[in-house]
Structure formats: structure tokens, C-alpha cells
Amino acid sequence: xxxxxxxxxxxxxxxxxxxxLHNQVLAMGGxxxxxxxxxxxxxxxxxxxxxxxxxxxxxxxxAMDVTIDEECAQILALRQPAASDLRFIVSVIKTTxxxxxxxxxxxxxxxMAVQLADQERPKxxxxxxxxxxxxxxxxVRDTLNxxxxxxxxxxxxxxxxxxxxxxxxxxxxxxxxxxMMEDPRSxxxxxxxxxxxxxxxxxxxxAKNICEYIIYLVNGKDVRHxxxxxxxxxxxxxx
Amino acid sequence: xxxxxxxxxxxxxxxxxxxxLHNQVLAMGGxxxxxxxxxxxxxxxxxxxxxxxxxxxxxxxxAMDVTIDEECAQILALRQPAASDLRFIVSVIKTTxxxxxxxxxxxxxxxMAVQLADQERPKxxxxxxxxxxxxxxxxVRDTLNxxxxxxxxxxxxxxxxxxxxxxxxxxxxxxxxxxMMEDPRSxxxxxxxxxxxxxxxxxxxxAKNICEYIIYLVNGKDVRHxxxxxxxxxxxxxx
Numbered sequence: 001x002x003x004x005x006x007x008x009x010x011x012x013x014x015x016x017x018x019x020x021l022h023n024q025v026l027a028m029g030g031x032x033x034x035x036x037x038x039x040x041x042x043x044x045x046x047x048x049x050x051x052x053x054x055x056x057x058x059x060x061x062x063a064m065d066v067t068i069d070e071e072c073a074q075i076l077a078l079r080q081p082a083a084s085d086l087r088f089i090v091s092v093i094k095t096t097x098x099x100x101x102x103x104x105x106x107x108x109x110x111x112m113a114v115q116l117a118d119q120e121r122p123k124x125x126x127x128x129x130x131x132x133x134x135x136x137x138x139x140v141r142d143t144l145n146x147x148x149x150x151x152x153x154x155x156x157x158x159x160x161x162x163x164x165x166x167x168x169x170x171x172x173x174x175x176x177x178x179x180m181m182e183d184p185r186s187x188x189x190x191x192x193x194x195x196x197x198x199x200x201x202x203x204x205x206x207a208k209n210i211c212e213y214i215i216y217l218v219n220g221k222d223v224r225h226x227x228x229x230x231x232x233x234x235x236x237x238x239x
Numbered sequence: 240x241x242x243x244x245x246x247x248x249x250x251x252x253x254x255x256x257x258x259x260l261h262n263q264v265l266a267m268g269g270x271x272x273x274x275x276x277x278x279x280x281x282x283x284x285x286x287x288x289x290x291x292x293x294x295x296x297x298x299x300x301x302a303m304d305v306t307i308d309e310e311c312a313q314i315l316a317l318r319q320p321a322a323s324d325l326r327f328i329v330s331v332i333k334t335t336x337x338x339x340x341x342x343x344x345x346x347x348x349x350x351m352a353v354q355l356a357d358q359e360r361p362k363x364x365x366x367x368x369x370x371x372x373x374x375x376x377x378x379v380r381d382t383l384n385x386x387x388x389x390x391x392x393x394x395x396x397x398x399x400x401x402x403x404x405x406x407x408x409x410x411x412x413x414x415x416x417x418x419m420m421e422d423p424r425s426x427x428x429x430x431x432x433x434x435x436x437x438x439x440x441x442x443x444x445x446a447k448n449i450c451e452y453i454i455y456l457v458n459g460k461d462v463r464h465x466x467x468x469x470x471x472x473x474x475x476x477x478x
Contacts, residue, residue: 059464062463062464063464065463065464066461066463066464069329069461070461072329073325073326073329076315076325076329077321077322077325080319082316083316086312086315086316087312090308090311090312090315090332093329093332093333094332094336097333097336177426177427177430180419180423180426181423181424181426184419184420184423185420187416187419187420187423187426188416191416222305222308222309224301224304224305225298225301225302225304225305
């Protein structure tokens with residue numbers, strides 16, 4: 001943790017607890033990242049087994065969410081943290097909620113992958129989804145790195161990229177609607193692809209939420225519902 | 240608050256703060272409820288002005304979310320609450336996040352209503368959406384009542400109803416897909432109706448989340464990711 005010093009406590013046990021919590025959030029993030037990668041591979045490779053595995057592993061993400069929340073409640077009760085420690089705990093509670101929902105969206109993509117595995121594959125082999133998926137994956141990866149280093153500047157940059165994911169999702173959606181209109185028999189199949197695209201767009205939103213908690217953690221400012229350019233302006237005034 | 244006694248503090252100011260927080264959450268819930276009602280009316284009446292009003296009011300929901308979170312952080316820092324007070328604060332932080340997202344979904348429905356207002360209306364005047372919307376509204380209303388009375392049993396009953404909303408959403412979706420297949424020129428329009436239906440389904444999910452926080456608040460148990468029947472079994476063991 002570069003910007004947030006959690007080694008300043010006289011109580012050694014408390015340091016250990018905060019570091020442990022930090023590591024657990026990163027471990028949960030790593031699992032969610034893997035789930036997303038597997039779900040996308042299942043979709044583009046038409047790999048039903050891999051899709052099923054993602055669904056079967058979703059409970060692990062949920063379990064980590066519950067465990068981390070319990071630990072946060074414990075620390076709040078026993079250590080009564082203040083200032084940046086308190087902000088850290090609040091950020092963790094919020095971050096894991098969004099991570100759990102990224103996991104849910106990955107599981108949805110995996111369910112779509114399983115349904116699509118049995119059906120005729122389009123000529124481009126879901127290239128649009130693959131591309132949108134790469135963008136969403138990159139956002140999640142960068143967000144976890146920003147959390148690991150408690151880097152508010154990186155978090156702000158990532159949050160600004162969410163608009164790009166949204167625009168790409170809109171373009172994919174328009175393309176998919178055209179497919180449906182050209183071949184109405186494909187409607188059901190294409191709708192599954194639309195659900196997958198929408199899940200990726202939501203994953204971008206959740207990553208953006210986590211970035212906003214990182215900024216709150218570092219700067220003590222709640223920047224949700226604020227335009228990224230405004231946030232950048234606010235942060236530049238402080239530095 | 241029937242089941243949760245917040246009058247037990249020797250510090251009068253702290254009592255006032257907790258009661259005030261409780262009232263603020265209910266006020267936010269009331270606003271979100273109104274937004275949802277207006278969004279649905281805009282859709283079924285084809286009322287563009289009302290739809291625009293919902294979108295213009297979304298910032299109010301966001302502002303309440305930020306204010307309540309700030310107050311929670313203040314109370315955590317200054318009062319260092321323990322046991323049920325601490326659970327109350329954690330529940331509030333989580334509840335307002337889900338309320339804010341119900342507000343987002345209502346705004347989405349309003350945007351769809353605005354887009355659909357200019358287009359040809361189906362013969363049934365979106366009766367499916369109206370019906371699904373009534374179910375979702377009822378869930379939100381019941382959830383707010385359960386929160387107001389801190390009633391875990393009511394919360395459990397409401398959480399169990401979410402499966403019904405999900406089933407009705409699936410039925411509506413099948414119906415809408417049939418429309419698209421019968422008349423491919425309607426695809427774009429029907430997709431907007433599908434987005435509205437999906438938003439209602441998600442509102443049910445968010446209401447269920449809030450119910451789970453109420454159960455946690457009363458029983459000190461994290462029941463997320465647990466099947467409602469199992470929760471009922473657990474709670475019955477305790478009573």
C-alpha cells in the first residue's frame with residue numbers, strides 16, 4: 001500500500017488485521033477476474049464445461065463476500081477505527097459488494113455461453129463480445145491494481161474509461177439488433193448474446209464504482225454521482 | 240422501531256442521530272418509491288413529460304445516498320457504535336446502495352418510457368409491464384415497511400416473493416420474444432420494453448437485498464446467498 005500507511009498502529013495485531021483484510025479483498029478480486037476470463041473463454045470457444053465450472057464456482061465468490069464483511073464488522077466493533085482506517089473498512093464493505101456483483105455478471109455470461117454452445121455459431125465467432133470482454137477485463141484488472149496500490153490517480157483514469165465501454169456496448173447492441181432484423185429466426189440466440197454484452201457493460205459500471213471507493217479512501221471525498229472530469233478538477237486543486 | 244430499541248443510550252444526542260438516520264433512509268425510500276411509480280405511469284400512459292421528470296429527479300436520490308453515507312461515517316467515527324447499533328449503521332450503508340440502484344432502474348424505465356412515447360402503442364398498452372411493475376412496486380413498498388418496523392419476519396416473507404417476480408419476468412420475456420419473431424419491424428421497440436421488464440426484475444433483486452440486511456440487523460446473521468427456505472429454518476430455530 002503506497003498511499004495509505006497501515007503500519008502506523010501501535011497495536012501490532014490491528015496492523016495484521018488490516019493487512020489481512022487488504023489481502024483478502026485482492027484474493028476475492030483475483031477469483032472474480034478468473035471467473036470473468038473463464039466465462040468469456042466459454043462463450044468464444046463454445047465450451048459448455050468451462051461455462052458450467054464458472055457457475056459452480058460462483059458460491060466461492062459469495063462466501064468470500066460474506067467472510068470479508070464479517071471481518072469488517074468485527075474490526076469496526078473491536079478496534080473502533082477512525083479516519084483513514086475507518087474509510088478503509090467502509091471502502092472494503094462497498095468494494096466487495098461490487099466485486100460480488102461482477103461475479104454474478106460473470107456467472108450470467110457463463111450461463112449464456114452454455115446455452116449458446118449447442119447452437120449454430122456466427123461466422124465472426126462472437127468477435128464483438130470478445131472485444132468488449134477484453135475492455136471489461138482490462139478495467140477489472142486495472143481496478144484491482146489500483147486497489148492493491150491504493151492509487152487514486154489510477155482509479156480516476158480507469159473510472160473515465162467506463163464511458164468507452166458504454167459506447168462500445170451501444171455499438172455492439174446496434175449491430176446485434178441488425179442481425180435480429182435480418183434474420184428473425186436468430187432472435188432467441190442473439191438475445192442471449194445481448195444479455196452477455198449487457199453483463200459486460202455492467203461489469204464496467206461495477207469496476208467504476210470500486211474506483212470511486214478508492215478515491216474516497218485516499219481523499220476522504222465521496223465522488224460517486226460526480227462526473228469524472230469534475231473529480232479530476234477537484235483532485236488537482238488538492239495536489 | 241419495534242424490534243430494535245434505539246432509545247437505550249444514555250447519550251441523548253446519539254439517540255437523536257440514530258433516529259434521524261432511520262428517518263432519512265425512509266425518506267430516501269419514499270422518494271425512490273415515487274420515482275418508480277412515476278416511471279411506470281410514464282410508460283403505460285405514454286407520458287413523455289412525466290418520464291423526463293423522473294430522469295431530472297434522479298440526482299435527488301443520488302444526493303440522499305451520499306448524505307446518508309456521510310452521516311454513517313460520522314457516527315462510526317464519533318460514536319464508535321457496537322452490537323446492534325453497529326449492525327444498524329452497516330445495514331443503512333448497504334440499504335441505501337440498493338435503494339440508489341432501484342432509483343437508477345426507475346430512471347432507466349423512464350428513459351424507455353420517453354423513447355416509447357413517440358411510437359405506436361401495442362393493443363394491450365403494455366399490460367404485461369404494468370402487471371410486473373405492480374409486483375415490483377409492492378415488493379419495494381413492503382420492504383420499506385419492514386425497514387420502518389425493523390421486522391425480520393416480514394423481510395423474510397418479502398425476500399421469498401422475489402422468485403415470483405423472477406418467474407413473471409421470464410413469462411413476460413417469452414411473450415415479448417414472440418412479438419419480435421412475429422413482427423421483426425417491432426424489434427427495436429420491443430427491445431425497449433424488454434429493458435423496462437428487466438429493470439423491474441432487478442428492482443425485485445434490490446428489494447430482496449434490503450430485506451436480507453433487515454434480517455442481518457435483527458438477527459446478527461448474514462443471510463445473503465442463502466436460500467429463503469433455509470433462512471426461515473434458521474430463524475425458526477432461534478425463536
